[in-house]
Amino acid sequence: MTQVSMTVNGKSASGTVEGRTLLSQFLRDQLGLTGTHVGCDTSQCGACVVHVNGEAVKACTMLALEADGAEVGTIEGQANADGSLNVIQQAFQDHHGLQCGFCTPGMVMSAAALLKDNPTPTEAEIRDYLEGNICRCTGYHNIVKAIMAASGQDVSGIAAE
Amino acid sequence: MPKDHGIGASPKRREDVRFLTGAGNYTDDINVNGQAYVHFLRSDVAHAKINGIDTSAAEAMPGVVRIFTGADFEGVGGMPCGWGVTDRHGEPMQEPPHPILAQGKVRHVGDPIAAVIADTYEQARDAAEAIEVDLDDLPAVVDMKAALADGATKVHDDLTSNLCYDWVLGETDDAAVQAAFDSAAHVTTLELVNQRLVANPMEPRVAVGDYNRGTDEHTLYTTSQNPHVIRLLMCAFVLGLPEHKVRVVAPDVGGGFGTKIFHYAEEAFVTFAAKAINRPVKWTASRSEAFMSDAQGRDHVTRIELALDASNNFTALRTNTLANMGAYLSTFSSSVPTWLHGTLMAGNYKTPTIQVNVKAVFTNTVPVDAYRGAGRPEATFQIERVIDKAARELGVDPVALRRQNFITEFPYDTPVALTYDTGDYHGTMDKLEAAADFAGFAARRAASEAKGKLRGLGVNCYIEACGIAPSNIVGMLGARAGLYDAATVRVNATGSISVMVGAHSHGQGHETAFPQVVADMIGIDESMIEIVHGDTSKIPFGMGTYGSRSLAVCGSAMVKATEKVIAKAKKIAAHLLEASDADIELKDGVFSVAGTDKSVAWGDVTLTAYVPHNFPLEEVEPGLEETAFYDPANFTFPAGAYACEVEVDPETGKVTIERFAAADDFGNIINPMIVDGQVHGGIGQGIGQALLENCVYDADGQLMTGSYMDYAMPRADDVPFYTVDHSSQTPCTHNPLGVKGCGEAGAIGSPPAVVNAVIDALQSGGKNVDHIDMPVSPSRVWSAMNA
Structure with missing residues (x-):
């Protein structure tokens, strides 16, 4: 188990993960950010797309450890500051x-x-x-x-x- | 001006905000404190005898809580089939057992052999790999014709054969049918395949079982279109639990398309296991697992013959279909090729003699059941393809041939057991001709040809039986349940309303559309009304959402319950206004005495109902809450006409959809925006079937299309913008809203339009091709062109 830290939707987040833990699992299971969905297991459906350092990434195709130190954006961070839809x-x-x-x-x-x-x-x-x-x-x-x-x-x- | 509220308006969907911000609550988002995880070890062969299962090594793996096999379910009920079909000889269908975990044999790739429960998913998966299963491979039964041959290997040893039933509808006298064909001026024959599809809602199935020892209560969270149906089936037939001790919750559900109607073994398993290990149990399907455990769709092989007289009137239709059931009977599998398919074989046409024969066949493949349209796409595809072929053989315009044979007088009793209450097929075709711009086709074809492409126009009609369904009729046809629905309208003291409905919304926007109806009836703002669905502890017993039934059946129950509420509220208002309740009028949320200026507001009446200090207690009880059950008098019959234009690249066989237009008659429309969206989605799936999708098993029963790498889902660049017109409206005559249902039309109406267009394109290029089976892939088109 390894410590991992990243910035998610502007806030620092960290946890302990296995080497095989996917970014999608880390976001959903450890951070409770269940807006990132998992619809397949072959990196085809795109329900899990997040932003990593500004790039669109399928979170089921990236290990949580690979995102160590990264800026991650998820659907939960997309609304305007006042909570209205962007x-x-x-x-x-x-x-x-x-x-x-x-x-x-x-x-x-x-x-x-x-x-x-x-x-x-x-x-x-x-x-x-x-x-x-x-x-x-x-x-x-x-x-x-x-x-x-x-x-x-x-x-x-x-x-x- | 479009309406801005109530029936006929298109308010923005209220469910969207939570979905757009990641705040939805799907089943996989639910975690119960202390939960363990189950992984199912599934068969990787299609057919084998189980000699033994050694779980000892796996049980010693880290985190393993318990491992179950079929032996743990001896004496526990199996998965039931909800519809009994009587065959042409009056005998019941063959109905094999379907255990929760395989017993004795595995019968398809994906059949669950063992269930490993561990502290984490990863531990459960790792341990499953350590289970030793001793299997003796058996020959796999895959091809339906081979399955019915004498001496074929049997999927179920205790059955007499692989034939589930041999069923006939319409004219049962073979000689009479043959006589109609013998006297025909022209007969067109077509053999075709309606290929197997996988429904593929984007959310894979999930089930979470929880059990409270203190109260002996079970909770099942599941991805279902009909939580009450799941509770009934699981309690009464599988686990033998009292319903009042079981709560089934289907929260936000990420699409269904039929495949989440059925009661699945995994739901019963987590419910059973949570009590057995005294710990919540969660199962989340991977997509690969969904491909081999979700009930699949279609899979018919058909020969259809159409007889015409010398004036090109249809005189007889005869079809013979083999329908694949897969290895077990899924919940409604038996009804799909029979009562949802055979009954639609009249289409939009007055054909006096029709005979439909269906032989349902067991094979070593994943079970087949309803998928969007369920039987009706199969019927429509046959009828509309054979008509197109007949038109080409006779050298007549395919639209004119259809128009000539349209049913024009209603009600119309078909030779295949239905009574169409209303419709206007010419009017709908007129709308299509405008929407699709038939007049401009020649110029567009010329432009395509100038680019070296072939261009084709394909047109077809469809009709479907929706609003499923009148309980007395379906009971006679073999349904083992009623198909009514229910709604409770609970008015709160300050006037807001909660409507608890048996229908379930998994993309259809009920939370937005249903309040439009109640708001209109009372004359209050839609924001005062909320829809509650998906939780058996909150909603009345209703049958859920499928078969384009929600508004026509549950919506009608909601109207009836609202009418009861209004009737009672008028009595209270009459008391407050010191008038007779017969003189009370309700308009814009205000009760008034006819012909006077005396009035009382909705909120004052509702408060009086709950704070009855001044109340006619001798006439009505306090409170304002009513429930209604609605059983439809007939099916509803949405109908329409669709047109597709394709370009075919003669060098490669690649088909491109250039234009697609749909003209539908859904009767009255509550929310046009949502109706458009339903049609768009159905067309997308229909184009997927026509061009891309195919669930393939090899000769050994191996699933060759087990992921999105192999199963071609339609993507954004496979489809165009669609033109949708639903201004042709003949309201349903027997439900209070005059609605027919719109959820499946697109998937029913679109595949033949695409294939007809491809054939038209090839013929325009001088290619003598009269049929290509779906999916009309580049290789199939190229091969047909170059045959």
Whole structure:
């Protein structure tokens, strides 16, 4: 068992982990940050996406020890300081970009990473970027629309309102 | 102007905030103090005799609390099947036992052999690897035709064969059916496969069992679409527990799509084991485990024949289907190929003679049960593919051929046991023609061809039987339960309302949509109403959510209970206003005496109900809470027409969905935003079936698609934006809201549209291809083109 320390959502966090403990397990089981979800065991579904030193990372694919000393951001740290939804979260609610909510934390974290690098992505760029995030509920329609809206694009012309 | 509140409005979903901030409460987020963890050792072969299980080394491993095998469950009930099918000879279906842990044999990859409970998951997994299982491999039964051959290896030694049932619906006289075909001007025949799928809700299944010795009470937290059904099945059939000592909680559930309807062995196991070891027990499925333990879907092999007269009227339809049950009968497995499939074979068309034959077959594969649409996608795919093929053979427009044969008068009694109460198939097709811009297709095809691509337009209709279901009818058809639902409307003293419902929301947005109805009925703000679901200790006995039933059945119960509340509140208001309750009107949350300016507010009446200092005690009791059970008089019949445009790359066979349009008739709509979302999601799954998904077993019964590396889930770049129109509305005639249900339509209506479009594209390129089985992968398209 090894001591690990990191900054999570701006606060220092530490714990004792096995070498095989995944970052997703550390966040969920030791820090109680259960918004990071685990939907598969092959690094495909993206429900567990978090930010590590500003990069989108699948937390099921990284050992907790690898995140020692890192700045980690999870869905629990995304809302505005006053607790209101941030621009991406609000766009997901406004455009019904979630149904069961299980993939949603990963979608929001991936969307944030995309928009950081590409502030106004095209529909095709969004769909391509979300290759590693699976949603079973929405058919992706309203997720793509929400991300376009969050980037300030006019989505009123997109079908089905 | 769109409405901004009540029925017909699209308020933002109130459940979204917790999901968007990581504050949801899914079953895996629940940890009970002192819990141990269970790992199931599962069979890695499809069929074998168990000679012995040696757990001694594993029991000595660190952290191991106890190891269970099938022997620990001798005398304990097995997993029950909830629907008995009577075969064509009047005999009951063959119904093999389904033990919690394997006994005697393993019958599919994933069949649980032993359960290891340890202090941590890792310890349980490590110890499971130290269990020695002595297995004698047996030949695996995988192919359904081979399974029915004389002398085939039997999945269940105590059954007479691998045939579960041989069932017929519609015209039972074979000679009469044959006569209809003999007199036909044209017969179109199609053999097709509706491939096996895995539902794959993004949240894997989880079960946590807790037991309180002091009170002898069990609590099961589980990923379920219907907690009361789980409690009933587990208590009455599996563990023999009194229901009042068992609480089943299904908190936030991350998608279901049918696969979380069923009562699973893991739920019974953690409940049983928590008492046996006197410690809470938690199980969380990995995705790989889900692939071999969640009930799977579809898996039909069908030959369909359509007879037409010289004027192209449909005169007869005959289908013969082999339906895979897998190794055991899952909870509702037997009903899917029969009553959810055979009854829909009339489609939207007036075909006078229909015969549906289904042979259900046991194989050494994971059990098959309902998956979004459940039987109805299989029916729709057959009908709509054979009609398209017939149109091509006859050289007529496929839409015109459909329109010519539409049912236009309602109610309509089909030859396959249903009565459609209402519909407007021409009107819905008109909406589709506009939404899909049929008129612009030729130009789009020309543009595709200029790029060297083939472009096709595929159209189909669908109808489904939803609002499951009238208890008296399903009882006659073999259901071992009623299929009503229930709601309790509890008005609090200050006027806010808690509505406890039997329906369960796992993505459908009930917490937002249901209050819209109650708010409209009373005339108060939706924020005053909350929906309580998913906990048997809080909600009345209801049957849960599946079969697009929540609003049509549970919503109707909610309306009835609200009507009772309003009737009582009017009596109280009449007393306060010194009037007759027949003269009391309720509008915008205010009770008034008709024709006067005397009124009293909703909150004053509700407070009076609970603080009855001035109360008509001789006429009504204090309090304001009512429960209603609603049993539907008939199924509901959502119907629609879908259109897909694809591009096919003739060099590679790659299919790209360019446009997709859906026109649905769901009757009245409570929340258009949520309805759109339900259709989007269904279409996404339907496109997944049409182009990508396939659950494959090899000849030895090995599951070849056991993870997301092998099973192709649709991703964001596999699908386009969809055009959805539900302005064609013929309200349901027999429920108070006039609603039909919308949850499964997309998954039912979309696969044939995609395949029809691919065939249309290939034909436009001069390729003589009349069918490709799903998934229509590049290799299959390329092979068909180059055959």
